[in-house]
Amino acid sequence: MRILVISPYPPQRDGIANYAAQAVADLMRQGHDVVVVSPQPSAAHLHIDFMAGPRAWAALARRARGFDKIVIQWHPAFFYRSSSVVDRSSIDLAMAGVFRLVPEVEVWVHEYEYAEVLRSPSRRRAARAAFSRATLVFHSERERDAFLEAVPVDIGRTRVEQHGRSFRRRTAMSREEARASLGIAPDEFVFLCIGFIQRHKGFDRAVRAFAALDAPRARLDVVGSTRLDEPEFLAHLAELELLTDQTQGARLHTGYVSDELFDRWILASDTVVLPYREIWSSGVLERAALFDRRVIATRVGGLEQQAGGRDVVFVDDDAALLAEMAAAAQVSLRLGDVGTDITDDIGWADLQATVSARAALVRGSAARALRAVEGPGRAQGATPVDRTAGMVRRLPPYVVPPATSTRPGAPVVKRLVQRLTGWLILPLASRVDQLQAATANSLDVVAAEIQRLREETPAASGGRSTPSAGGPGATTPG
């Protein structure tokens, strides 16, 4: 069979790209003649820039003739260039046109914008026109149900497949070798959050929970990079940097993570933490299973169904996440407990205290309070410079103002202006964010240097200069 696969593809760093390559290898081993099209130049045979909108699908239509089947690895971010209902509907319809050209179409749904489609009848019609011609593959029944609610197509054209059925190990290292190569001591207990760094992955929740553990021989490694260099992604990264800096034992490793390095981290870890706020399926869950790693995950999307009978502990909130992390590392909590178990006969005072304790964990104040008490010299030596770095980091990122107005016609004009000037404005906005990060990082360096000097000259920590033996630069007590 001649099969056209459409997907992000290696060497692009993306879980779906890796997934697609392994699926393509499977198809080829079965004897199919496979051609891969990727949205960006890659190891795929062809590339088409889907950000060109319907024109890209017209280009694909020219390529698709003669194939027996199209397989698409679907994620909205790969195919839609804006959130406009009109734009997305036009792409859905263009896609429907391409689907008519080949006898068989299979769409593997990794993510879908269920709520948006439910809100818009016209979008729903367009999506239905496209997807009703395809066989739809999901990784859990919950995903399938949510999709069918948003896009009512024949359930007989859908199926649920195990997410990791094509996955193979990408590292040949032993666990000991992997830990040594990553600088992990043999007796350290490693919690791992790994993947693209974005708010919905919830890695910050794991850091806050970790901060409350009394576990000097444990560490939490957050490994990954932002998918895009856009302000909202960078702002979340900056927030995570601040949080890990403040939390003893937490480390943020930003940078390129190859498939091999990804697997090496999983192999080296003791427990993989998936504190997702929302997600439908997880490649990390599958890769953790490849290496028999224990997983703590939030009960969101289709994760529970995807996990099946594997060694995964599901939690519903941050308090439970903290408790499970403590249990995994066999340690106690720094603040004693997160409160009393809530039962029907709990007293008001206990209930109030429990609520406060749990809220503190979610807010992160527990972590910050602990640093203030425990940091060896850090908190007591906190300088205005320390605080300044924090202030700079907390500046909100530049966000393009919404093109709204009560005056008739003004939103259209604003959108037009945004479109015309975007090429100029967005790089400037990005540069402002980079300057913000650079300024904060520079202040951190200065703060660290001040701290170092204080530790070298304890007498100076009271704010007075230390008298020297004389000579140039000698000062007298103030």
Next chain:
Amino acid sequence: MSTVGAVDRAGRVAVVPARFGPEIVGGAEIVLRHIAQGLQGRGWDVEVLTTAATDYFSWTNDQPVGCRVEDGLTVRRFEAVKSTPGTERSDLGHRMLAGDRLTLTEQERWINDDVRVPGLYHHLLLHAERYRALVFGPYLFWPSYACSQVAPERSLLWTCLHDEPAAYQEIYRPLLSGVAGLFLQTEPEHDLAHRLFPQLAPHAVVGCGVEVPSGYDPEAFRARYGITRPYVLYAGRREGAKGWDELLQHFRTAVLGRGLDLALVTMGAGEVRPPQGLEDRVVDVGFLPDDERDDAYAGALAYVQPSRYEAFSRTIMESWLAGRPVVGIGEGGVVRHHVETSRGGLLYDDAPEFAESLAVLLGHPRIADEMGRRGREYVLSRYQWDTVLDGIERSIVDWTPPPTGAAGGAPPVADRVGAARTGGGA
């Protein structure tokens, strides 16, 4: 003397240069070719995986795609795809050279906006387990970057690491830390690798081999090309990254400023663009057969090496074997290391030093000859293929397990991927 026995040589080794052929002058390509031939000569089952292109600049597929025997080696060629204009790579490359920090997304766009080899990628995706080891090189090229990650546990890298802006890009970290082993050529390269990649993959400094010609005939070369005045020689790609433009400016200073009666003879690829007024002093002899190349070295006053980014610099070795000194750029660890260790030449940091070095050699032939003699001794004592291949074999045996059962079978010659259907973007 090799400590590797026939039993240890089980399994197929793939050598994976971006280009392959006897006419290719790129240092890493020449070395990988010798390694392939050397390993096969010692009893290894060797296959070369490469592109159908031989020209570094155009990447035109001028060789047939598919599998055939070339010079006694099984060579499997895949289509080189250059379907993007390269403007983004150029822009990002300039920013990189200016010291700007590229984001990961930009680094990915930079590496992918160049020649790519999807057929090779898919060949390995399907058949990597049939090879015991895959020897890629150099680190900078897309095949090494993308294809070594298909089966990192059996990927080895002939690193060719230079202290250049590209080496500092994050996308290369997994390559240098996650493959099964790295072959390094010199101690400066070893030091650099540790400095750039704290979690370095298993590695060995194996050196690099240089063939010793049986004899030289410098007068024949002079006569063939009508060269009457003394000349300095440059061999390699004529491009900015190799220091060619800077060399021309320095040469202009030496000839017009210092008044040296010299010509600059150059062999290799790339546009020459001699400075105004020096058109008759710069002689491009193009690609030369091996014997003529060796004669060109022997007839030179000195060999000039203007490239800061060398992992080994085999042209320096070829000059020394011919008994001629080297005038090398001081900035860049490898050239300095060779010249300082051997005392077989002089180092320069700017145009006046360059001119003065040439003036010294021109005015003192005995010093020049003595430096050439010391250089030859240096090469003969350190960089011979037998020693290098011993190290490579030992490392392959140490870093990769021998195949078990039928896994070592050869992939089918006419496999489905790699056919000429890759094409580009829309």
